[in-house]
Structure formats: structure tokens, C-alpha cells
Amino acid sequence: MLKLFDGRIFLGRDHNLDSFQFSTIQSIKKMLDKYRVEKAILTSFSSFRFDFKFGNELIFEAVKEEPRLIPCPVVIPNSAGETGDEEEFIENLIKRGARCVSFHPKSFGLSIDEKVCGRLFKAISERSLPVIISAEELELEKVAFLAENWPDIPFIYSAMNYRQARNLYPILEKIKNLHIDIAPPNCINEGIEEMVKRGFVNQIIYASCFPISEPGAVISYLMYAKITEEEREKIAFGNMDRLVKGVKK
DSSP, rough: OOOOEEEEEEBBBTTTTOTTTTTHHHHHHHHHHHEEEEEEEEEEEHHTOOHHHHHHHHHHHHHHHTTTEEEOOEEOOTTSSSSSHHHHHHHHHHHHOOOEEEOOOHHHHHOOOHHHHHHHHHHHHHHHHEEEETTTTTTTHHHHHHHHHOOTTTTEEOOOOOGGHHHHHOOOOHHHHEEEOOOTTOOOOTTTHHHHHTGGGGEEEOOOOBTSSOHHHHHHHTTTSSSHEEEEHHIIIIIIHHHHTOOOO
């Protein structure tokens, strides 16, 4: 049985989703059991749609009930005095179990300019803490810019549209600390095979983005990919596991 490490799931409901696209800790546990997921990265919709402090507390409480979950709080810079010193902010998140953070520049109206986010990314870089950025939050080229400027940070570009493939491959080739998850709507025809053939197997992450989508589709996408079992295991579990274990506590 293939071991699964889900690189991104959400708690709660987003304002622009259908009523059935909603999760509680109970429904998350049920999903983990159904698909035999051994570990999962958890973010709260509330952290970037309502209040990041409130939403982050929700996930820190949720992971106490389910040891398979790893908290992925949302981070913002202290440019408006909301987080306190960035180094202490990141240190405290890691002490509470965070092994990955989520960055939402569009939702928070943030520039990625170093004058705004430099201290935040410096603190993250010192800990080698993975950063997830959704395609809806920032263009691929700007995520690539961040990854080039902060080579000690593993960046994960999430839920990419298939139309970005022509830009993606040259970027992945040059920037090895940039990773891509295969969460919907990433449905490039034989995209996994193509990325593996190009040597990107260590940069591909399995993620479902539950409850936005059910994990079954992306699991099938991975299971039916014409790659070796060793390559499949890296994507399904090993790559994300390596990134979270690389965080400097």
C-alpha cells in the first residue's frame, strides 16, 4: 500500500465554495482513514479569509486531536505591527509544531518586495521552513523570484493551472528549491511523467487540497502515472516528509 503524506488540506469552509466543500476535524479524520493518509499538512481557511491569528489557533487546537496532522499556519510580515518581531514569530510557530507555513500575498494585499517581507523571509530562511503559496495568490514567475532570492527556503507552488506548464518546466530546471504540488486543478496530461522524465521527481509533492476536492482523483492521477514505484513513493510521501524533517528547530 502506497504511503501518503498529503501536502495540503484545509479546515473549515472558504466563502466562495459550495456548501459541501466544508471540513471539520471529524470529517478530516474520516478522510485520513478512508485514504490511509499517514500525515497531512493542515491550514485553516479562516487564517487567510478572516483573521490569521484566529485561524492559526484553530489548527493548533485541531492537531491536538489528531496526531497525523501537522499545523501549517499563515504568516504575514510585521509591517503593520501585527506579529511582533518576525524571528520570534517564526520561532514560536515552530515551537508549537509548525513544520510548514502558508503565505497569501493576494488575500492580505501584500507586496513581496524585500522592504515589506524581507525580515519575514529572513526568519523563515534561517529555519529552512517550507512555504506554500497557492497559484491564486501569486503568479509563478513571482514565486520563482522569491525562490531564487531565498535559496534556503523550500517553496511549494500549489494548485497550479495546467496552462502554466510551458513556464513551469524551465523554472523547475533552474530553481531546485521550488516545488510543485499536484493538487487540482493541476491536471496536465501525463504531467507527472513529463516532470519525472525531466529530472524533477524530488520537486513534486502529493496534495489533495481537501475539502476543495476529494483526494481520490489526485491519488488516481498519481497511481496511474507511468513512473517507477520508487518515484511514486517520493511524490506520495518522501518529498514532503524530507522537507518537514529539514526544518531547523
